[in-house]
Amino acid sequence: MATRLPTAVVLISLISVVIATIIGVRTGSSLGRDLTDDQLVAQRASGASDVADHVGALGRAATALASSPQAVIAIDSFASAHQELSETDSDDLALEIEGVITTDREDYLEPLAAAGRDLDLRDIVADNTAAVYLQYHYAVDLGVVENASVVDDAGDGSRWSEVHDVVHPVYRDVVDRLNLRDLYLVEADRGVVVYSVSKRPDLGTSLDVGPFSGSFLAALVDAVRANPAGGTVLSDISFYDPALLTPVAAAAAPVMDGPRLAGVLVLMYDESQLTEILTTGGDGDQADPAPGAQSYLIGSDGLIRSDPRAYLLDPGAYLAASVGAGELNERQRSFIDAAGTTVLTQPVVDETVDAALDGDQSVRLRPTLVGDEGFSTVEAVALDGVGWFVATEIGVDAAERDLGDFVDLLVAGTAIFIVGLAFLAVAWAARIVQPVRAISERLGLNREALGPIDVPPRSPIEFQLLARSFESMSEALANQQAQLAEAREDRLRLLRRMLPPAIAERVARGDIESLEEVPQATIVVIVVLGLGALVRDDASAGNRELVDSIHAELDELADRHGVERLKVVGDAYFASCGHGQPYIDHAPRAVSFALDARHAIRELGAGTAGGLDVSVGLHTGPVTMEVSAENRLLYDVWGWPVTAAHNLARRGERGDILASSTTKALLPDTVEAIRWSGVDDDAVWKITAASVSGPA
Secondary structure, eight states: OTTHHHHHHHHHHHHHHHHHHHHHHHHHHHHHHHHHHHHHHHHHHHHHHHHHHHHHHHHHHHHHHHHSHHHHHHHHHHHHHHHHHHTSOGGGGHHHHHHHHHHHIIIIIHHHHHTTOOOOGGGTSOOSHHHHHHHIIIIITTTOGGGGGGOSOOSSOOHHHHHHHHHHHHHHHHHHHHTOSEEEEEETTTOBEEEESSOOTTTTOBTTTSTTTTSHHHHHHHHHHHOGGGOOEEOOOBOOGGGTTOOEEEEEEEEEETTEEEEEEEEEEETHHHHHHHHHTTTTSOOOSSTTOEEEEEETTSBBSSOOHHHHHOHHHHHHHHHHTTSSOHHHHHHHHHHTOOTTTSBOOHHHHHHHHHTOOSOEEEEOTTSOEEEEEEEEOOOTTTOEEEEEEEEHHHHHHHHOOHHHHHHHHHHHHHHHHHHHHHHHTTTTTHHHHHHHHHHTSOHHHHOSOOOOTTSOHHHHHHHHHHHHHHHHHHHHHHHHHHHHHHHHHHHHHHSOHHHHHHHHTTOOSEEEEEEEEEEEEEEEETHHHHHHHOOOHHHHHHHHHHHHHHHHHHHHHTOEEEEEETTEEEEEESSSSOOTTHHHHHHHHHHHHHHHHHHHTTTSTTOOEEEEEEEEEEEEEEEEOSSSOEEEEESHHHHHHHHHHHHOOTTOEEEEHHHHTTSOTTSOEEEEEOOGGGOEEEEOOSSOOSOO
16 A cells, blocks of 8 residues: 555546646636636625625614613703703803814814815804803813713703713713714704714704704704604715714614604714725725725715725825826825825726616726726615715736636646546555555444454554554544533633623523613612722722722622622612513612612721712613624613613712612512602602512
């Protein structure tokens, strides 16, 4: 076998090489072109699908947020507070008006003018007292124009700020998690932007008559207001002055209060998300299956909607080539240099645009974006209302260089024939390899019952060594399988410590990226009073250990009462009962947990200056559980009960345990409580009982 079988294989290989060379010469050219076409089509289809999925997901997110009862409450509360601010005398806002004008001129008008967009102050500066007031207090006065979203409460004492302090952290988290440009709440009657996360010059203005009434945002909101039953509306990419020179698009969804349109919720994102999808696949990996090919988004107007990869790699060389080929003029190049993007400025060649509008998806020889000859194909993006197309192209030189390698074709043809003819050699050598077949059959049985593999004594030494190698390999595989099983168990145990048991089991099964509505759960928020000042004044190791002890004690009490920790934000400990593990008595359990937590915190803070105490808020209602693993594992529970419980906890005094009427109604009659504030169904109750007992 050591001599005859290799000799036979060499002879067969020589014959195969001769045949493969002849076939390769004749078929190489057509195979290369077919391969290029297939790769371009696959890349185009993948890009169009990924863009549709991403923007569609943003639209569904807008729909979900707008469907929340919190959205109705937020819009109505902001609109009422905005109306109060609108009644402020403009003479009392002289300082605010001057500050807003100065900031808008420096941060918006001057950069836009430098890029060739000549605007007047009235085209960007707020046109009513409420808008001036809000922009000044939430951006200009605090010096956070570049990142005004960090401010929860400007401390001005207005009712708008009270509402903002409760609502803003929730929507800011949505913007951060979805990597959005902004989130708007627009009231329906006057088209006023009553809230935005980023606090830009459009905050507080009317989209009907204000400085941005002619913008794409105003048109998008009008489309929703005109047909609320139509659901979420998607926009094309446009320039929007408050976003400076960044092209943006948006998804707008109606916020309904029964049959009444309360307002419109808008999610705004910039074109960089689409550029990333088409150039890196959205995860940082090279998205181009054909080396040298690139994909980009175009609109029905023939202008580009995402930056091509060639521009991102070397903007100067790309623009110089486009201008040299006559695809761009100097004015367009100057604007692209100022804006830092080709979007909405660079035109696509007419042949590509015509193919897109005609629905021609074939691969054709057409000019590229920089004027070179290349192969390209176009496909429409399956999204209503945007009119986008994904084009994929590759230069002729790159296609011929990458796909016309004659040596690769010879290797491929040779391999095919070697594999076919090798079967004949194996059949001819069947008698020689009988010991190998015996070893294979023994390996397919229960190795523990058979013991070590034995080969006939007269077999060549190579088979003796082969048997020993198989034994070593079998042992190694068994060890690896045991290690993998142990690693899976360790991962599951870690997940069970980090997450509620039901959620841990779901993640272990791979059930992620899902939302689940829980009809009723009790949210408890514990604010540790005095902890923030203690840590802020003295960040010693002792205080850090105290914080760790507090969290550990609360976690232990939560486990004892069947309560599950959600998160810790500063001095606030968020927990829930009944959302992961259903309990009939979730409200009494939450109150018992709050009573024990108050006692434990007081004991832990007995040795500190001023002592520690708690203010607790409880609210019961439907919540949403979310498990996500897009970039990293995230688990959260959100909904109006979370916000309401946090609000009650922040309103309480030292030692107060405040429960909403919904939670109070689920407690045993033996639990003593007094009315704390509110009327009728909106009353808030202060728990005065020392313990919870009796039937719920």
